[in-house]
Amino acid sequence: MEIIQIVGIGFIVTILTLIIKEQTPLFAFIITIFAGIAIFLFLIGKLSSIIQVVEQLANASNVNMVFLQTVLKIIGIAYIAEFGAQIVRDAGQESVASKIELAGKVLILFMALPIITVIIETVIGLLPT
């Protein structure tokens, strides 16, 4: 029952943040960042075993590994961009957060370009000439 531990961490962090925010807002902010990182590190072992299973499935069904790698990279970029944007948004800088999200979207589109090209070539190949 690890979910209980994580909810407990969340409650404790919320209460500590509320206590400290009165005196030093900077430290409250740091505690929030720390809790976010800690919870993700807690989950990262499980995540890696999930991804290993997905890789095995892709190998078994002869999917081109380039596609799977691209998808994984896109998930990674999406997570990192979301994490950074949330932290910046917590600090009250809405405009910087939306710039980070924009950068994430553009980088994801750039990563997906080879796949989109392959799809379009396939569709063009299907068209009768």
Place this chain on the structure above:
Amino acid sequence: MSVDINAIFQIAGIGIIVAMIHTVLKQMGKEDMAHWVTLIGFVVVLFMVIRLLDELLTEIKAIFLFQ
């Protein structure tokens, strides 16, 4: 649990103590010293967070196949 949750309590404790020292020094009339104490406390805590952030980004790179 791979991450040390005690670090959260550590940061909270440092925050409270630094706030106390800040208030005391302010009462004594040493405003600039009070600001230095806050700044140094913040840097110490920031180092803890940055070390953990480095660990997180390394793990993400390893798992999501960034070369």
